[in-house]
Amino acid sequence: MNPKTLLRLALLLPAIAQAASAAPKKDYIVTGSKPDRLFLIDAAARRVVGDFKIPGAHDWVGTIVPSPDGRIAYVLVNRMESIAGIDLGTGKEVFRADLSSPGERVKCLFAFDVTPDGKQMLVYEVPVKLGLSEYQVEPTRFAVFDTNAGLHAKPVREFPAPRRVHTLLTDKNDRTFFALGFDLYEYDIATGKRLETRGIRHWDHPGHSRPDLLAFWPVSEPTGIFAAPIYSTRTPAAGHGAPVPVTSLMTLNLRTGALAYHDVEKTSALIFSTVLSPTEPAAFGAYTQLTKIGLDPYRVEKRVDLPHTYYAVLVSTDGKEVYTAGAMCDVTVFDADTLAEKANIRLPGCGDQSVTSPRLVRR
Amino acid sequence: MSTTSKAENTGGWALAVLLGVLAAGAATRAVAAVTATTGPADGATLVKTYCGACHLPDRQGTLARIGDERKTPEGWVMTIFRMQNLHGLQLPATARDTIVRYLADTRGLAPSEAAPARFALERRPNVPDLALPGDLQRMCARCHSAARIALERRDAADWLKNANWHLAEFPTIEYQEGARDRHWWREASTKVPAELGRLFPLHTAAWAAWQRHAPIDLAGRWLVRGDEPGRGTYWGTAEIRRTAADEYRTTYRLRFADGQALDGQSHAIVYTGYEWRGTATLGDRSTHEVFAASPGGRRLSGRWFLDDHAEIGADWDAVRAGRAPRIVLVSPRAIRAGTSTRVTIVGEHLGGRVDLGAGLRARVVHRGRTSLVLQVDAAAHAAPGYRTVRVGGANAADAVAVYDRVDRLDVTPAYAIARLGGGKIDPVAAQFAVDAIEEIPGPASKPQAVHLGALPVAWSIGPFDAQAAHDRDVDFAGRIDSRGRFLPAGAGPNPKRPFHADNTGNLEVIATLPPGAAGRPTAVVGKAHLVVTVQRWNTPPIY
Numbered sequence: 001m002n003p004k005t006l007l008r009l010a011l012l013l014p015a016i017a018q019a020a021s022a023a024p025k026k027d028y029i030v031t032g033s034k035p036d037r038l039f040l041i042d043a044a045a046r047r048v049v050g051d052f053k054i055p056g057a058h059d060w061v062g063t064i065v066p067s068p069d070g071r072i073a074y075v076l077v078n079r080m081e082s083i084a085g086i087d088l089g090t091g092k093e094v095f096r097a098d099l100s101s102p103g104e105r106v107k108c109l110f111a112f113d114v115t116p117d118g119k120q121m122l123v124y125e126v127p128v129k130l131g132l133s134e135y136q137v138e139p140t141r142f143a144v145f146d147t148n149a150g151l152h153a154k155p156v157r158e159f160p161a162p163r164r165v166h167t168l169l170t171d172k173n174d175r176t177f178f179a180l181g182f183d184l185y186e187y188d189i190a191t192g193k194r195l196e197t198r199g200i201r202h203w204d205h206p207g208h209s210r211p212d213l214l215a216f217w218p219v220s221e222p223t224g225i226f227a228a229p230i231y232s233t234r235t236p237a238a239g240h241g242a243p244v245p246v247t248s249l250m251t252l253n254l255r256t257g258a259l260a261y262h263d264v265e266k267t268s269a270l271i272f273s274t275v276l277s278p279t280e281p282a283a284f285g286a287y288t289q290l291t292k293i294g295l296d297p298y299r300v301e302k303r304v305d306l307p308h309t310y311y312a313v314l315v316s317t318d319g320k321e322v323y324t325a326g327a328m329c330d331v332t333v334f335d336a337d338t339l340a341e342k343a344n345i346r347l348p349g350c351g352d353q354s355v356t357s358p359r360l361v362r363r
Numbered sequence: 364m365s366t367t368s369k370a371e372n373t374g375g376w377a378l379a380v381l382l383g384v385l386a387a388g389a390a391t392r393a394v395a396a397v398t399a400t401t402g403p404a405d406g407a408t409l410v411k412t413y414c415g416a417c418h419l420p421d422r423q424g425t426l427a428r429i430g431d432e433r434k435t436p437e438g439w440v441m442t443i444f445r446m447q448n449l450h451g452l453q454l455p456a457t458a459r460d461t462i463v464r465y466l467a468d469t470r471g472l473a474p475s476e477a478a479p480a481r482f483a484l485e486r487r488p489n490v491p492d493l494a495l496p497g498d499l500q501r502m503c504a505r506c507h508s509a510a511r512i513a514l515e516r517r518d519a520a521d522w523l524k525n526a527n528w529h530l531a532e533f534p535t536i537e538y539q540e541g542a543r544d545r546h547w548w549r550e551a552s553t554k555v556p557a558e559l560g561r562l563f564p565l566h567t568a569a570w571a572a573w574q575r576h577a578p579i580d581l582a583g584r585w586l587v588r589g590d591e592p593g594r595g596t597y598w599g600t601a602e603i604r605r606t607a608a609d610e611y612r613t614t615y616r617l618r619f620a621d622g623q624a625l626d627g628q629s630h631a632i633v634y635t636g637y638e639w640r641g642t643a644t645l646g647d648r649s650t651h652e653v654f655a656a657s658p659g660g661r662r663l664s665g666r667w668f669l670d671d672h673a674e675i676g677a678d679w680d681a682v683r684a685g686r687a688p689r690i691v692l693v694s695p696r697a698i699r700a701g702t703s704t705r706v707t708i709v710g711e712h713l714g715g716r717v718d719l720g721a722g723l724r725a726r727v728v729h730r731g732r733t734s735l736v737l738q739v740d741a742a743a744h745a746a747p748g749y750r751t752v753r754v755g756g757a758n759a760a761d762a763v764a765v766y767d768r769v770d771r772l773d774v775t776p777a778y779a780i781a782r783l784g785g786g787k788i789d790p791v792a793a794q795f796a797v798d799a800i801e802e803i804p805g806p807a808s809k810p811q812a813v814h815l816g817a818l819p820v821a822w823s824i825g826p827f828d829a830q831a832a833h834d835r836d837v838d839f840a841g842r843i844d845s846r847g848r849f850l851p852a853g854a855g856p857n858p859k860r861p862f863h864a865d866n867t868g869n870l871e872v873i874a875t876l877p878p879g880a881a882g883r884p885t886a887v888v889g890k891a892h893l894v895v896t897v898q899r900w901n902t903p904p905i906y
Binding site for chain 1: 532534537543
């Protein structure tokens with residue numbers, strides 16, 4: 001490894017130091033499936049060690065947000081209308097927010113997160129008023145919940161939100177959070193004030209068309225940096241010839257707020273979601289293929305066909321293994337270096353995972 | 364880029380197909396009994412009873428939403444199905460049928476309003492959709508046809524309510540591909556309803572005039588002609604009897620050009636004064652009829668199709684029998700120079716001299732009440748081109764064509780979609796037909812196309828492009844039969860294909876007319892593009 005790479009690595013790796021000091025903890029994969037299941041998988045042992053039923057899931061198990069201490073998994077269920085907090089040790093429901101109320105149907109469009117101190121939950125709410133003979137779209141909003149509120153949690157605060165937000169990510173400082181939608185917005189959790197707007201649709205990326213980003217996988221572990229594929233077309237440098245479709249990588253450092261876009265390749269395969277390696281300048285992307293993206297320079301380093309479509313991808317805390325999940329009913333383990341398949345873990349009951357967002361927790 | 368599978372919408376279309384109940388004999392009588400004793404007033408009462416709990420009346424007594432919309436009978440069926448499916452409305456089938464009749468009669472479309480999108484009601488496969496102006500197409504005709512929209516009338520305020528319902532019911536709409544590049548809701552709640560209110564308003568002169576229109580009685584004797592792609596031209600007569608207000612029973616005596624009988628019977632309801640919807644048996648097939656009566660009540664045209672396969676069906680055109688001599692059809696429509704051909708002229712009062720124009724000599728073989736069978740000798744040097752056919756006082760311009768060779772085969776549809784079948788879902792076939800064309804020098808020495816119609820061709824399939832050739836789509840996607848009907852393979856992953864891909868394919872459909880039949884040294888080939896794709900999970904009455 002050259003010195004430049006090492007320097008980059010050092011910047012990328014705040015999580016490693018923490019991980020090292022918490023030696024007894026292990027990597028677990030948390031995932032969910034239809035109709036109401038939540039699984040805790042011991043990654044190294046390749047074993048499902050927790051298999052829980054989420055009450056009132058109504059055949060819908062979506063986004064998963066682990067508490068920062070890895071004890072609770074908050075899961076969007078009930079066709080996006082409820083968030084259930086499940087204790088990953090006991091399987092008991094310890095938190096519940098039912099977003100809808102009589103006359104108002106409220107869905108959370110996949111976007112919610114918990115602050116790093118574990119105390120507050122931020123939920124992107126899409127409400128609709130149900131009239132007798134007509135439905136009325138209401139303005140979207142952010143709702144803040146107290147995670148200690150128990151099984152009948154009600155928002156402690158609400159404030160206006162833009163439409164079409166697809167991901168919420170809390171900042172490492174407990175005071176602000178990011179919303180990804182048309183653009184990247186940063187809000188003050190206490191006041192609801194929008195502090196900053198930076199470009200996504202309106203990115204500053206010369207020579208590129210307006211990009212397309214749709215990320216429903218709020219994964220930033222283990223690096224603390226969120227990464228997502230973003231698509232656009234690039235006008236050839238000389239200014240002639242047809243625009244070329246390009247896959248770029250968006251990274252958002254949740255601690256520093258640094259936002260960056262880097263071109264990866266002339267789009268040759270679709271990538272649904274990505275995760276950054278904690279140990280090398282690389283990202284992994286999943287869909288019908290598993291792609292290893294080098295970050296120094298940005299390029300496709302390796303690409304292998306997957307046994308089937310996977311929407312989600314995770315990487316182990318030591319950076320040695322990659323996990324594909326979030327479709328059908330299995331998790332496949334790959335060597336992060338060679339992308340060779342190492343193991344396959346089948347989920348009991350074989351329910352569909354495809355609307356869930358599997359996560360990696362340390363506990 | 365692509366959307367995720369999360370961005371799916373639900374459809375859940377069960378079999379709430381219009382007139383479904385009429386299919387069974389017992390149910391038929393039940394409906395007839397109800398309708399014989401009920402009129403529009405009872406429809407109004409039923410609407411109040413079944414819809415009034417949620418749809419409250421305004422000061423004039425008009426029920427909210429229901430009074431703000433006009434649509435086709437199929438449109439009302441779809442709305443009411445949703446009331447049952449999503450809002451828990453409990454509605455017996457007989458009451459539903461009466462309500463649909465009442466609503467279609469009192470809040471329907473004028474014939475001129477429905478005309479541009481009749482193809483959707485007629486379930487014509489592979490016809491291009493209407494094009495809505497500007498952004499509307501992108502905003503609104505992405506999940507379903509533009510025709511579904513163009514077959515409704517509302518003012519901007521109710522179009523806005525419909526937009527509200529869409530986003531409420533399908534919250535991922537604004538995230539989907541084709542929507543997330545814009546502030547979808549901002550457009551859908553402002554520009555879109557305003558524009559739709561202008562294009563398709565509730566109150567129109569056409570509807571006002573149609574409501575004053577004298578009722579049409581369709582009873583009587585009719586001359587019928589039609590064409591079933593892959594099967595050919597048919598003709599004959601229909602005896603229509605009126606059995607109740609806007610209800611008819613019909614007896615058909617029809618046959619194809621090759622002599623095969625297509626006799627049958629139908630039971631039909633006429634909605635909105637002109638929308639004929641029938642359930643019929645034709646030969647051994649159960650069919651639906653979607654016809655429209657002309658405002659004068661002298662013509663009834665549209666399409667019939669198989670109960671369980673709307674993609675298989677035929678054009679239908681009936682004219683009321685009258686007193687004047689008339690030619691409605693000449694079959695076949697093309698005669699090759701230098702041959703002797705049996706030709707049938709269909710019409711009425713066909714007495715007197717027969718003249719098929721230059722180079723054609725006709726001998727009468729048989730004179731029937733509605734047809735005239737001729738043996739026609741075409742001179743070897745008869746000039747190619749159209750001829751006017753005259754029989755006594757009747758004549759029909761360009762009713763028959765003479766040809767000496769075929770220059771081109773147009774395959775229709777030029778672009779088609781077929782769907783794989785499997786599980787509970789039948790495959791959707793694609794039926795192709797040819798129109799053979801000879802090009803002759805026309806006015807100002809521009810070539811003029813003489814359409815010869817369908818000639819017997821050989822059908823085959825090939826890969827549409829290099830990818831399809833590589834993936835051997837031809838071996839997996841299905842097969843085409845000798846009448847030009849493509850029958851798709853089964854759905855689901857196929858272990859014989861790389862990545863266990865499904866049997867979808869990108870094909871070329873090839874019609875070949877051999878050199879002899881084409882009158883030239885080489886065969887004439889015509890091609891169409893066929894995409895074999897996955898199943899559709901719902902089959903709404905209007906796509």
